[in-house]
Amino acid sequence: MSLFKEFFKGFYDENPVFRLALGLCPALAVSNSVQNAVGMGAAATFVLLCSNFIVSLIRKGVPKKIRIPIYIVVIATFVTIVDLAMAGFAPDLHKSLGIFVPLIVVNCVILGRAEAFAGKNNVLYSLFDGLGMGIGFTLALTVVGVVRELLGDGKLWGIPIMGANFEPVLLFILPPGAFLTLGLFLGLFNWIDSRMKK
Amino acid sequence: MEFQNLMIIAISAIFINNFVLTRFLGICPYIGVSKNLDSAVGMGFAVVFVMTLASMATWLIDTFLLRPTSSNIFYIIFNAKEPPDLLYLKTIAFILVIASLVQFVEMVIQKMSPALYRSLGIYLPLITTNCAILGVTLLNLDNAYSFIESIVHGFAAGIGFTLALLLMAGIRERLELAPIPNAMRGIPIAFIMAGLMSIAFLGFSGLKIG
Amino acid sequence: MKEILKLGGILMLITAIAGGALSMVNSITKPKIELQKRLALERALLKALPTADSDAIIPVETNGQKYYKGYESPDTTGLVGYAFVAKGKGYSSEIETMVGIDTTGAITGTSILHQVETPGLGTKIEEVTYGEEKPWFQQQFMDRTWEELKLDKDGGDINSITGATISSRAVTSSIREGLKELENELGGFNN
Numbered sequence: 362m363s364l365f366k367e368f369f370k371g372f373y374d375e376n377p378v379f380r381l382a383l384g385l386c387p388a389l390a391v392s393n394s395v396q397n398a399v400g401m402g403a404a405a406t407f408v409l410l411c412s413n414f415i416v417s418l419i420r421k422g423v424p425k426k427i428r429i430p431i432y433i434v435v436i437a438t439f440v441t442i443v444d445l446a447m448a449g450f451a452p453d454l455h456k457s458l459g460i461f462v463p464l465i466v467v468n469c470v471i472l473g474r475a476e477a478f479a480g481k482n483n484v485l486y487s488l489f490d491g492l493g494m495g496i497g498f499t500l501a502l503t504v505v506g507v508v509r510e511l512l513g514d515g516k517l518w519g520i521p522i523m524g525a526n527f528e529p530v531l532l533f534i535l536p537p538g539a540f541l542t543l544g545l546f547l548g549l550f551n552w553i554d555s556r557m558k559k
Numbered sequence: 560m561e562f563q564n565l566m567i568i569a570i571s572a573i574f575i576n577n578f579v580l581t582r583f584l585g586i587c588p589y590i591g592v593s594k595n596l597d598s599a600v601g602m603g604f605a606v607v608f609v610m611t612l613a614s615m616a617t618w619l620i621d622t623f624l625l626r627p628t629s630s631n632i633f634y635i636i637f638n639a640k641e642p643p644d645l646l647y648l649k650t651i652a653f654i655l656v657i658a659s660l661v662q663f664v665e666m667v668i669q670k671m672s673p674a675l676y677r678s679l680g681i682y683l684p685l686i687t688t689n690c691a692i693l694g695v696t697l698l699n700l701d702n703a704y705s706f707i708e709s710i711v712h713g714f715a716a717g718i719g720f721t722l723a724l725l726l727m728a729g730i731r732e733r734l735e736l737a738p739i740p741n742a743m744r745g746i747p748i749a750f751i752m753a754g755l756m757s758i759a760f761l762g763f764s765g766l767k768i769g
Numbered sequence: 770m771k772e773i774l775k776l777g778g779i780l781m782l783i784t785a786i787a788g789g790a791l792s793m794v795n796s797i798t799k800p801k802i803e804l805q806k807r808l809a810l811e812r813a814l815l816k817a818l819p820t821a822d823s824d825a826i827i828p829v830e831t832n833g834q835k836y837y838k839g840y841e842s843p844d845t846t847g848l849v850g851y852a853f854v855a856k857g858k859g860y861s862s863e864i865e866t867m868v869g870i871d872t873t874g875a876i877t878g879t880s881i882l883h884q885v886e887t888p889g890l891g892t893k894i895e896e897v898t899y900g901e902e903k904p905w906f907q908q909q910f911m912d913r914t915w916e917e918l919k920l921d922k923d924g925g926d927i928n929s930i931t932g933a934t935i936s937s938r939a940v941t942s943s944i945r946e947g948l949k950e951l952e953n954e955l956g957g958f959n960n
Contacts, residue, residue: 647791647792647795647799648788648791651784651787651788651791655784764860764935
């Protein structure tokens with residue numbers, strides 16, 4: 362086990378969205394534009410980093426029976442901090458992410474990492490794990506966001522790049538587009554995986 | 560008038576803004592527990608039940624503990640100069656309420672009806688981290704629903720979730736036998752199906768109500 | 770029983786620490802959030818009443834109706850018009866629009882305060898086409914009185930947004946209704 366491995370596993374091998382199928386709600390809901398995807402990814406990464414840090418710090422003093430409620434309180438605290446800070450400093454992003462900011466609390470990636478990793482490993486490893494997983498989550502959201510914004514709106518990061526003659530495929534920024542895009546990506550990664558094993 | 564308003568809330572939560580297919584809430588259990596019909600029915604009932612209770616409980620918490628109004632309990636007890644604005648604690652308060660509620664419901668059902676516990680029991684712990692539950696309580700707050708409206712919204716949202724879950728479970732039982740490329744089996748094809756169902760539900764957005 | 774008390778106590782303690790930390794964060798961010806809200810409102814008011822002085826837009830509240838009066842100079846002389854917030858149910862959210870009118874009841878400016886519509890469709894109520902400065906959908910309202918506010922689909926001549934009739938209608942009819950109410954409130958405009 363090396364720090365390097367803990368950091369990079371979240372990018373591909375254990376990518377929370379594409380490989381572990383966790384945190385799917387935000388991956389669908391806020392991937393309609395790259396800006397939203399990156400904003401959500403950054404918020405979740407911050408929460409993941411902080412909660413992994415605190416959980417691994419207190420892991421020896423936490424009674425086994427009530428560890429889950431305690432993790433939830435820790436996570437909810439950092440989510441509220443992100444929520445308040447975003448409302449104060451990035452009101453537009455806060456508005457367009459809507460209730461998905463407080464819903465980071467129930468994002469299974471974060472509770473999952475607290476339970477599966479930070480509750481069993483030391484602070485340094487947990488920090489690297491949290492950062493890697495957070496970046497992996499952000500990457501996944503961004504990839505889906507790029508496809509949906511480009512095809513559905515003809516833009517990237519809000520800037521039109523497909524030219525005036527491009528007729529956007531509206532379906533992609535509507536809810537069905539989210540399901541279809543993510544479904545095809547999951548299939549693609551399965552396929553790559555089975556190819557590599559051969 | 561009041562009744563009509565409640566009907567609008569219910570119909571829009573079930574069809575137009577279906578929690579799973581247009582709001583993307585509760586995707587994890589939607590994909591995870593839709594492999595067969597029996598477990599989908601169990602999960603669906605558990606969600607309806609907890610959503611209705613959670614809507615009730617969080618409305619009370621919001622109105623009497625968090626919101627800065629003259630009915631705030633802290634204001635009344637401590638005789639403060641002005642009501643405290645504790646709305647920033649909503650996320651942490653709501654998730655704790657939901658977690659304790661789920662625990663409580665689990666204990667009650669276990670005592671009252673062991674048969675029901677056997678069928679619902681295993682789904683209850685999963686519900687705490689179902690974002691549809693926390694989602695419905697936050698939406699109640701965003702839309703400034705009254706007590707009755709919150710309950711109706713919570714109940715209807717649960718029905719909407721169950722509807723989507725049952726439809727999906729019915730389809731997935733058949734998908735097991737269908738010739739699907741290996742890479743697409745399981746979760747990927749479930750997403751494609753969800754996309755197609757979502758297209759169908761888009762049709763409801765043309766409904767003119769109100 | 771003793772164990773439950775002990776576990777409950779630990780949980781209480783953790784929650785109390787969390788609550789304390791949050792109230793500290795809240796006391797820092799609260800003024801910032803309020804400032805952002807005030808700035809957003811000020812920007813919207815100035816867009817709605819471009820000829821008014823930024824320090825001379827005064828909120829008025831009469832039996833349930835709330836609107837703003839805009840004056841030309843900071844000492845609140847020279848009434849240039851009124852502004853109010855129109856609310857209408859859109860596709861996926863309540864759309865709130867700040868609307869400004871001159872003293873004859875013709876629209877001088879609009880600005881969307883709040884909407885969470887479908888990106889790429891409903892959000893076009895705020896879309897600014899390349900090379901333009903103002904959102905094209907809202908520009909259609911300029912200089913109109915409430916009688917002239919009707920979507921093409923409802924027999925008027927305001928172009929609705931393709932694929933977003935519900936959002937277009939929400940904005941148009943909420944402004945129309947709001948203007949009607951304001952006219953009643955003020956006892957008519959000077960035409």
